[in-house]
Amino acid sequence: MITVNSSQPNVSIGAFPIQVHEGSGATYTVFVSPAPSQSITVPYSRSGTAVLRTDYTLSGTLGKVTIPAGKTSASFTLTALRDKDEAHEKNQTAIMTLQAGTGYNLINPETAIVTILP
Numbered sequence: 001m002i003t004v005n006s007s008q009p010n011v012s013i014g015a016f017p018i019q020v021h022e023g024s025g026a027t028y029t030v031f032v033s034p035a036p037s038q039s040i041t042v043p044y045s046r047s048g049t050a051v052l053r054t055d056y057t058l059s060g061t062l063g064k065v066t067i068p069a070g071k072t073s074a075s076f077t078l079t080a081l082r083d084k085d086e087a088h089e090k091n092q093t094a095i096m097t098l099q100a101g102t103g104y105n106l107i108n109p110e111t112a113i114v115t116i117l118p
Helices: none
Strands: 010-016 019-021 025-033 040-047 056-058 064-067 073-080 092-098 111-117
Touching (some): 019 073, 025 040, 025 111
């Protein structure tokens, strides 16, 4: 259950594209509304079947994204890594889930999924 404090900005996440092949990338974007008067740092957790540094890398500060004051979003990039066993691999998922914190409300979607295709 999500409890919303109406005096704080609302934060959500999205990803595009939602499917990438090894060797290409996707962007996770954390959105905030309205634009905050001071920067907001939002932690996120990683899960899924894809393994960080084996199947993909992430740009920025691992585990958190900072939305600058006056801005309505901040992004970080997933780069899907090529590996030698791609002929035998199945699709893998990289799931980023926003975590609760102070100074903002989490709203849906709180999770964004990118599927890495061999």
